Amino acid sequence: MLSSLQNPRQAAAQLMNFGLILTTAFMMWKGLSVITDSPSPIVVVLSGSMEPAFQRGDLLLLWNRNILSETSVGEVVVYNVKDKDIPIVHRVVRKFGVGPAAKLLTKGDNNLSDDTELYARGQDYLVRKDIIGSVVGYIPFVGYVTIMLSEHPWLKTVMLGIMGLVVVLQRE
Amino acid sequence: MYSSLVRIQNTFGFFTTVAFVVAAFVALSDFVAPRTPVIHSLKTTNLQVVRGRPHYYSSKKEEYAIIKFSLDADLSSLFTWNTKQLFVYITAEWPSTTPSGATIASNATANQAVIWDSIITAPSSDHLANIGPATLKKLKKSAAGKPIDPSRGKLSLKNQRPKYQITHPSGKMASTEDVTLRLHYNVQPWVGLLTWNQNVDYGRWLKLQGGLSKKFNLPALKKKDEGKAKS
Numbered sequence: 001m002l003s004s005l006q007n008p009r010q011a012a013a014q015l016m017n018f019g020l021i022l023t024t025a026f027m028m029w030k031g032l033s034v035i036t037d038s039p040s041p042i043v044v045v046l047s048g049s050m051e052p053a054f055q056r057g058d059l060l061l062l063w064n065r066n067i068l069s070e071t072s073v074g075e076v077v078v079y080n081v082k083d084k085d086i087p088i089v090h091r092v093v094r095k096f097g098v099g100p101a102a103k104l105l106t107k108g109d110n111n112l113s114d115d116t117e118l119y120a121r122g123q124d125y126l127v128r129k130d131i132i133g134s135v136v137g138y139i140p141f142v143g144y145v146t147i148m149l150s151e152h153p154w155l156k157t158v159m160l161g162i163m164g165l166v167v168v169l170q171r172e
Numbered sequence: 173m174y175s176s177l178v179r180i181q182n183t184f185g186f187f188t189t190v191a192f193v194v195a196a197f198v199a200l201s202d203f204v205a206p207r208t209p210v211i212h213s214l215k216t217t218n219l220q221v222v223r224g225r226p227h228y229y230s231s232k233k234e235e236y237a238i239i240k241f242s243l244d245a246d247l248s249s250l251f252t253w254n255t256k257q258l259f260v261y262i263t264a265e266w267p268s269t270t271p272s273g274a275t276i277a278s279n280a281t282a283n284q285a286v287i288w289d290s291i292i293t294a295p296s297s298d299h300l301a302n303i304g305p306a307t308l309k310k311l312k313k314s315a316a317g318k319p320i321d322p323s324r325g326k327l328s329l330k331n332q333r334p335k336y337q338i339t340h341p342s343g344k345m346a347s348t349e350d351v352t353l354r355l356h357y358n359v360q361p362w363v364g365l366l367t368w369n370q371n372v373d374y375g376r377w378l379k380l381q382g383g384l385s386k387k388f389n390l391p392a393l394k395k396k397d398e399g400k401a402k403s
Contacts, residue, residue, distance in 0.1 A: 052256070052257055052293055053291075073263050075368075093285070093289075094284065095285075096282070096284075096341050109259065109291060137366070138361060
């Protein structure tokens with residue numbers, strides 16, 4: 001580390017490299033978000049309500065544009081309950097009406113009853129803008145790391161510690 | 173340049189690259205396998221409209237339609253090595269009506285509701301299905317070392333009771349006209365794109381033949397002293 005202080009140009013180049021990596025990753029994420037028109041184009045499955053199709057830790061790719069046809073019954077959608085931040089991945093089982101005001105009802109494959117109890121008080125159906133995307137792609141297991149990180153926060157500290165160690169060791 | 177840390181990094185990078193390429197190959201192999209789903213027959217056998225409540229404690233009274241049906245289908249060509257499960261579902265579709273009661277025929281599928289669905293797992297994902305250890309052992313033994321049994325995709329249901337009794341947001345279902353039943357499927361892969369039944373042929377994937385039932389009308393509310401109305 002001391003060697004980098006003596007060579008500020010190299011330190012600045014390393015910092016810029018690091019910043020470049022971070023911003024590239026961020027721009028790729030935001031670019032994907034714009035292409036798919038979804039605020040969160042890649043989600044990790046958190047619950048077992050869609051088993052055996054999706055297990056906890058699976059990665060889903062979302063698409064939120066209705067280019068060829070409207071979101072219809074049978075599609076697996078991700079939605080946020082009003083004013084809550086937890087995205088729920090379930091399947092649309094009923095649709096009444098057409099256009100953006102159509103009423104949609106969802107249900108998890110592994111649940112016995114539909115999602116009426118999950119919706120906000122007084123809300124019996126979802127509308128299209130509650131949905132942040134429908135699932136078009138699937139990759140198993142990849143997202144389990146994020147679940148482990150959120151359920152065991154000490155893992156985050158350990159990971160940051162290891163990354164810091166790697167950076168320090170590489171300089172020498 | 174040859175520290176163990178660098179070697180670990182290189183190995184891990186190589187692993188992710190290989191895993192990504194293999195996954196892409198598996199996902200693309202789906203388009204090479206032909207799909208020839210066929211529905212031999214789909215028809216209703218019994219129709220009822222009853223009054224009920226959405227929950228035990230709710231005061232709202234709604235009308236629910238119970239549509240029993242018979243199905244004979246062969247969806248075995250949809251199972252490939254990349255299939256995790258096949259989700260088959262039957263929807264009842266009907267056009268919307270204006271407030272005065274006239275049917276808006278321009279959109280015959282304005283209302284759609286799933287009346288029945290079924291999850292058919294492929295042998296590679298049988299261990300994830302909701303079955304007990306004894307049944308699982310038997311299933312694994314019967315499927316081990318063999319290609320996917322075509323009977324997994326063959327559905328033959330007679331006078332099947334629907335899983336869901338459907339209603340409309342307005343609460344009225346009695347005497348709804350021009351209702352049809354339609355079969356759909358959703359193939360869930362191990363890696364790749366989720367696909368549904370399509371309306372046109374895409375290369376080796378043929379469209380679903382015959383998944384639509386004849387139009388029928390729902391009967392009036394079942395009264396206590398009348399018999400059931402059949403279509």
